Amino acid sequence: MMTEESKRKPIGVILREKGVITADHVQFALMEQKISTERFGEILERLGFITQYDVATTIAWQENLPYLDIEDVVPGEKELQLFNKNICYKNLFLPLKIEDNQIDIAIADHFTINDVTQIITRQTGLRPRIHCVEKNKLINKINASYYFLENPVESLLEKEINLLKQDTEHARGYEKFIGFLLQYAVKMRATDIHIRPMTSSLSIAFRVDGVMVAVLALPGSLLRLVSALKLKAEIDIAEQRLPQDGRFSETILHNSYDFRVSTIVTKHGENMVVRILPVSSAVMGLSQLGFYPEDVKLVEDIFTEPSGIVLLTGPTGSGKSTTLFAGIRCLDLMKKNVVTVENPIEYRIPLLRQTQVNEKAGYTFSDAIRYFLRHDPDVILVGEIRDHETAETAVSASTTGHLVLSTLHTNSAIGAISRLKDLGVNSFLIADSLLGVVSQRLVRKICPYCKESYEATKEEKDYLQDQDINIIYRGKTCDFCSGTGYHGRTLVYEILKVDKKMAAMIDKNESLDVISRYAQEHGFTNIFDVCRKKVKEGVTTVDETKRVLGKMRL
């Protein structure tokens, strides 16, 4: 008898049928499989041919099930208690929420659907409602959910603080406290921990989704935390007047992180920031980042030109390199020699030749480009253009048959043209080489747990320049979003594609206003329009748009 299970095709076959991967990808991955113990899907992912998001959405498509971003979900305590962690781990599922006689379940592998359904029905009598999620995110969520169920980090942290407060003899070490603090930061998805001495206390804040959130106030007697962290980061604890840097690594809930510690001295004492960097970040796809389908196509078009320069612009922390690597995935990596110079390397793709800037050793962005040109490259990725030399070498390389990808600090896409000129690149060279510019920011998404609709105010309609908008959305604030009303971030962006006419205008040194008008008449959508669209769709809020774009108008 043919069972449901045996009718299911391996993920590689479905991805091939859906056109996510090509025959060449399969061929290459099969070659790799001979010398590896990994599963086929894992090899495809390691080589950068697919992302976990591709796999999850493809399984969802094949099985006609919904895809779910599990990062937006907190499994209920009573739901978690229905199963033990090992069963979830072994069968790769996670119970999320019971509603009436149904239970929401996350799975990551279509071959487990039958087993999981049986386990759920047998153990709970409830009907499972299955959602497809990314495997790496599911494993993280299983680990974190059960770990924090047994070890509620907030109360453990509080207990430890009390013990330290009572310890007037200074006999108690800070290892435990630091451990809980780091776990708490990871649980909150913080990118930075700020430790700030005040007049008689110590304030601890996390940066979450780009915004600071105060999380703890400690008595001044716990100031030794700063020295303990300095020690851990191998920073000179005797030096308390000069700014210092250090680092340490730690594994938290099976994931490795680099912690970069830096101190500066303020009036009240040493201020410390601990930057949290996951050791390896998963490369994402363009649509997953928040590009609309028609714009995914536009970005793909720009990235797949044989030669010229493509620039990503936006402030620090606006996710430029994430987009750069999502764009690189559009390239036929097997047929192209792609070399990179980065600072630091954030994403690793084995088919790229990735190098890291080492200024002390004299290996800078511009040196790297010069070396690369002798290395027969098709594509050169330069982490950042910030000086005349790099700008000129990058642009020159792009006019001699190479595709150059890089980032610049400008506010708008069109501003990249004047920025290149400011850096001393000739207009005719810019006109000759510039293929396109993506300018981007990250806005926070409304928390899915406390999202509510409301009638837009007059002021909001004015700001959005759309009097027809009535209902928009916001987060009411809840426990899940730690009272912020937001959870996670998405991209807002504008894409400038340089056509022949625009190139001629750049060559003739036309003003940015003139070029901008031309672009708008030819389908250019500015970042504000994308924000408005995301506000209308209930993805983000007017306040968030104002916070990120400020009063900027393009």
Ligand SMILES: [Zn+2]
């Ligand atoms: Zn909320």
